[in-house]
Amino acid sequence: MDNFPRRPAGPGMLALVGGAMTGSTGARGTHRTLSPGCCPRCFLGFLRLRGPHMHPMVKPALRRGWRDLNTVQFGMTPAHALTLGPVDTATGSFLELLNGTRGLPLLREEGRRMDLPEGHVDRLVTRLARAGLLDDARGGGAAARALREKKEVLDRLRPDLASLSLVAREPGEAIDRLAARRDLRVQVRGAGRVGAVLAALLSGAGIGEVDVLDGGCVEPWDVAPGGLPVEAVGERRTAAARRAVRRAAPDRPARRGPGAPHESHVSHETRESHESYESYGDGEPGHSLVILAPRDDLTVHAPDPVAAAALITSGTPHLYAGVVEATGVVGPLVLPGQTGCAECLHRGRTDRDETWPRLVAQWRSGRRRHVRPCDLALATTVAGLAAAQALAFLDGESPSGVGVRWEVSAPGLNWRARPVWPHPDCPCGAGRKPVAEDTSNEGASRETMAGQRPSSTPCRRADAARLAGTWRAHV
Numbered sequence: 001m002d003n004f005p006r007r008p009a010g011p012g013m014l015a016l017v018g019g020a021m022t023g024s025t026g027a028r029g030t031h032r033t034l035s036p037g038c039c040p041r042c043f044l045g046f047l048r049l050r051g052p053h054m055h056p057m058v059k060p061a062l063r064r065g066w067r068d069l070n071t072v073q074f075g076m077t078p079a080h081a082l083t084l085g086p087v088d089t090a091t092g093s094f095l096e097l098l099n100g101t102r103g104l105p106l107l108r109e110e111g112r113r114m115d116l117p118e119g120h121v122d123r124l125v126t127r128l129a130r131a132g133l134l135d136d137a138r139g140g141g142a143a144a145r146a147l148r149e150k151k152e153v154l155d156r157l158r159p160d161l162a163s164l165s166l167v168a169r170e171p172g173e174a175i176d177r178l179a180a181r182r183d184l185r186v187q188v189r190g191a192g193r194v195g196a197v198l199a200a201l202l203s204g205a206g207i208g209e210v211d212v213l214d215g216g217c218v219e220p221w222d223v224a225p226g227g228l229p230v231e232a233v234g235e236r237r238t239a240a241a242r243r244a245v246r247r248a249a250p251d252r253p254a255r256r257g258p259g260a261p262h263e264s265h266v267s268h269e270t271r272e273s274h275e276s277y278e279s280y281g282d283g284e285p286g287h288s289l290v291i292l293a294p295r296d297d298l299t300v301h302a303p304d305p306v307a308a309a310a311l312i313t314s315g316t317p318h319l320y321a322g323v324v325e326a327t328g329v330v331g332p333l334v335l336p337g338q339t340g341c342a343e344c345l346h347r348g349r350t351d352r353d354e355t356w357p358r359l360v361a362q363w364r365s366g367r368r369r370h371v372r373p374c375d376l377a378l379a380t381t382v383a384g385l386a387a388a389q390a391l392a393f394l395d396g397e398s399p400s401g402v403g404v405r406w407e408v409s410a411p412g413l414n415w416r417a418r419p420v421w422p423h424p425d426c427p428c429g430a431g432r433k434p435v436a437e438d439t440s441n442e443g444a445s446r447e448t449m450a451g452q453r454p455s456s457t458p459c460r461r462a463d464a465a466r467l468a469g470t471w472r473a474h475v
């Protein structure tokens with residue numbers, strides 16, 4: 001038959017009989033501002049408030065198919081598909097009207113015209129909404145309304161909006177999330193094959209301000225599709241990367257707040273004297289996220305805790321990404337004081353292998369190679385996964401990179417998760433916290449780190465694999 005789990009349909013109409021709408025937001029926000037997916041009481045409150053304005057729409061991102069005469073399936077993939085049934089013919093026809101062009105009063109009228117029982121339309125809308133199948137064509141707050149008025153901008157972002165509608169449960173939530181991206185500030189440190197592409201991706205996905213920092217000038221080997229163009233060779237890396245970011249943005253160039261860094265923040269001389277971006281950038285408040293995407297392979301492999309000290313102090317979430325040798329690395333996503341940081345990583349490695357500091361010292365003092373290995377496809381893959389994790393975090397989800405370094409190596413290209421456990425002696429304090437309880441039911445927001453937690457399952461799986469495997473020089 002198929003792979004979709006189903007329970008037998010109960011008596012009566014419109015029983016939801018199976019599916020896996022797994023948007024992790026479903027469980028959060030208990031009674032938070034009348035979340036319609038929370039409980040029937042919340043939904044009724046939501047309907048009273050939004051009902052007159054709501055234009056219900058069965059999420060168009062989900063393809064529809066009839067499994068039999070009375071059972072309709074929304075969506076194709078196990079992650080998001082749901083089945084609804086039994087559905088009588090009249091209700092099946094009525095579903096076609098839930099396309100965002102009609103408000104609830106008009107829909108009720110249509111229901112009466114189609115001889116649907118009294119209250120049936122409201123029950124249908126309620127159940128669809130509670131199952132996470134319903135969006136609101138006019139939903140969302142003021143920022144969402146402003147975005148809708150920018151048709152050209154929204155047209156650029158429509159596939160992203162459709163994708164967000166699959167992970168956001170509540171009607172109008174997807175466009176709220178998309179609109180919220182426009183007010184976020186993200187800094188990307190490093191404008192090589194990974195950093196420049198990553199910054200452009202975030203900008204293209206609607207992040208309002210993506211600031212890039214790097215030193216030196218663009219070299220021919222920095223050029224990458226989606227990142228720095230060949231015309232930029234010889235220009236300042238920072239300036240060229242910022243231009244790439246502006247080109248990728250669906251809207252006008254990012255606004256600059258009074259506290260935003262700008263190119264004169266560090267003199268060109270200072271920049272030239274540093275191979276790496278990490279010597280500057282102070283983790284100033286106001287960045288929702290800082291991404292460290294160094295061009296230097298050693299910095300990718302063994303991130304210098306000193307470079308992130310200010311980020312830890314200011315409580316700025318930060319994410320590591322880069323390529324070392326033929327291995328791509330994404331993570332950890334560090335939530336200061338809560339999850340393992342670069343210093344935790346270093347201390348953990350030293351605990352497991354006492355020669356680790358000696359090796360790092362040799363690598364640091366060794367002669368720098370002129371051009372480091374950085375496979376173009378691998379770099380783009382890393383940029384893509386890092387951007388996806390960054391967006392998930394910024395959207396308020398718990399991405400899988402919290403407390404984990406994802407690694408992928410050529411030629412096998414199988415992603416594996418390596419845990420970055422909080423170290424009990426690390427000054428960041430994450431290791432001194434009591435073991436976090438499951439916070440999946442707690443509220444999460446893009447403004448705070450509440451609800452973000454380490455993804456323990458891949459950590460444990462990876463750790464078990466490491467312990468059971470042969471001795472590895474790589475710690």
Ligand SMILES: [Zn+2]
Pocket residue numbers: 339340341342343344345422423426427428429430
């Ligand atoms: Zn730490």
